[in-house]
Amino acid sequence: MAVLSNLLVVLFIQATLGDVYLHIPRGSNNRLNEQSANRQNANRMFDSQNNNRGGYNVGDLTQNPAGNNANLQYQMGYFMSSDAASSYLDVEWTNQHGCGGSEDSDPHKQNCNLVLQFMCQNEDLPNAENDDKIVPGTNTATQNYQATNNQNENLAAKENRKRNNLQANRGLNEPWEWYDKCNTRERNMGLFTADQVLKNNNGQGVSAATNTRQNPNGNRYGYECPEERDYFPYWHPTPWVDIAVLTDNTSMCDYYKENSFNSRAYGECVEFYPGTNIRRHASPHNNPEDCLAEAGNQWIDFYNYIDKDATATNQNACEQKSTPQMTYKWAVPFDPYDNIGTIQEECLILPPPIDCQQAPWSRSNHLGNGRGGTANTYRWDLPYFPSNLEKRCVFRMRYNISTDDYDPWTTDASANKDLQAGVVSPVQQNPYVNIGADITPFRLAINTAQFGRTFQDRSHPFRMMPRPAAAQAQTIHNINVRGKRGNIVQVYPAVEYDFAPTNLEINDGDLVHFQWTGSNTHNNNNPGGDGQTGDAGEGQGGTDRSNIVEIADLSENFPVPYAQSTLWGNTTIVWSSYALTGNAALTTEDLAVNMASSGYFLCMLTNRCGANSVQAKAAVNNLLNNAPASFAGHLMKVNPGTYHYACSRNNNFSNRSQKGTLKVKASK
Secondary structure: OOOOOOOOOOOOOOOOOOOEEEEEOOEOOOOOOOOEOOOOOOOOOOOOOOOOOOOOOOEEOOOOOOOOOHHHEEOOEEEOOOOOOOEEEEEEEEEOOOEOOOOOOOOOOOEEEEEEEEEEEEOOOOHHHHHHOOEOOOEOOOOOOOOOOOOOOOHHHHHHHHHHHOOOOEOEOOOHHHHHHHHHOEOOOOOOOOOOOOOOOOOOOOOEOOOOOOOOOOOOOOOOOHHHHHOOOOOOOOOOEEEEEEEOOHHHHHHHHHHOOOOOOEEEEEOEOOOOOOEOOOOOOOOHHHHHOOOOOEEEEEEOOOEEOOOOOOHHHHHOOOEOOEOEEEEOEOOOOOOOOOOOOEEEEOOOOOEEEEOOOEOOOOOOOEOOOOOEEEEEEOOOOOOOOOEEEEEEEEEEEEOOOOOOOOOOHHHOOEHHHOEOOOOOOOOEEOOOOOOOOEEOOOOOOOOOOOEEEEEOOEEEEOOOHHHOOOOEEEEEEEOOOOOHHHHOOOOOOEEEOOEEEEEOOOEEEEEEOOOOOOOOEOOOOOOOOOOOOOOOOOOOOOOOEEEOOOOOOOEOOHHHOOOHHHEEEEEEOOOOHHHOOOOHHHHHHHHHOOOOOOEOOHHHHHHHEOOOOOOOOOOOOOOOOOEEEEEEEEOOEEEEEEOOOOOEOOOEOOEEEEEEEOOO
């Protein structure tokens, strides 16, 4: 058995992490549709290690809970970037134990990193892969898993095991094969595990990659691989695409860029079913030496990718398509949803290099804003998929803080506790320390499974959509709604309602996509854990609702009448999620009433939108109770000027403010 090098596992190797919560895109924290303040199942999709109260429910499409009908759930839809212009989403989060500041010139109480990643698949999967579709599920139970007890399992037995494990009504991010691969493969024996005793047998004679210092008993969280979760950059192929690493030590940026799976290949052992060229999806071997010692095995270097170009059938035809903005590579793709296909090189479009920059500053022991008094954000330049196929995606963030109590670069398995060999771990469980002066030793609060810890949050599934023909060359900005129903104490560690970004400044000619989602089951009932239950707010209990009405100034709370508004008359609709009769265009009055009613009304007159018009439909409830919880919105070009807006339901002076400002700068 060879021992993997420990040189590629810097980021999370000696980390102590605090809770992290996504607000844009809305983080699930493993919630689904619970009416309770606490989530029901912390093992549902991934290991967050966050407080049970955090997170937001999956969106509902209508004014009623989706319940067991997945078609009545709402998925946010973001327009992808194009080859000519970017689409931006301002990611927003809170992290508990602080981050940011330069390690050299502006040190914090701890070192920190934040890693942002996404995973996508085609919205229209082949029938054979429909079982692998990324879904939030309608049931809060964890997907099933039964390990094989046969090292010579054939393909039919594997497929049967998978069919028996997968439940269509349960949430799925990573595919079943990803976890089975993790549970089959030996863990990296070169890692520092302190004095933790890791489970040493997966039933096939190895201590699997499901066992880590943070997860020594091999507990399962959805189909997430614990070893990949705990370490970055990971030393095998993964289904995740890197977006950014935000760090207090920017001298590490070259390292992250060089070792991100976006920019280099990683290998894994490929075995084949006997007598066939059909590859197994998993192997126990985690290194080339052990892999190639068995006849017939291959160690294959795989590349990550965001798209493929099927028109290029050889290396020259493929790679000559590269541009300064996009790299085409003739290589073997890592296909997490195609685990048995023939291994062959294809024309891959590689992800852009990982972005590495200074982490924004946040206060220790505080889930709140940064130094500037606003929420910490990262402007995500959404990917461009040249195939223009719609994607279904999920976003994740991992948050890392570490100490300098020992050197994370040089501490590896040789420092693991081994009293027979005279090795004492540099950190031990709840140690007693003697400070001298002939007094009783003091006990330190150290859990070695957490003295180096990874917390994360993930979004619910969302869509990346091809741009409409009229929006190929314009920059697109997204304005969403953060928060959920309840007062500031009841929703904690989530947040109350507001527009996000709250203040957006764009250039003349840029486009804005207003869109939001909400739930009808944010009742915040018991069990409430260590927080307050209840759902203080306006309108029907448990329901999230938002709308947009124009206000004259941020200091005011009364909306201006349509006749005196400036936003709607200065707006051109480039794309709408709503279709009118005969493909008629929305008028400015239609737009105003549509956004004020959160999509309940589509237009004013029956001859333009039939039964969904103000003229024909029953009145909208004055607190939006009968309006949809989610609003797919419009892609809009707004003329230069400054515009203020509010939500008529949630903006409650002295209780909560839900207001926003859009400033469009005039061209010079």
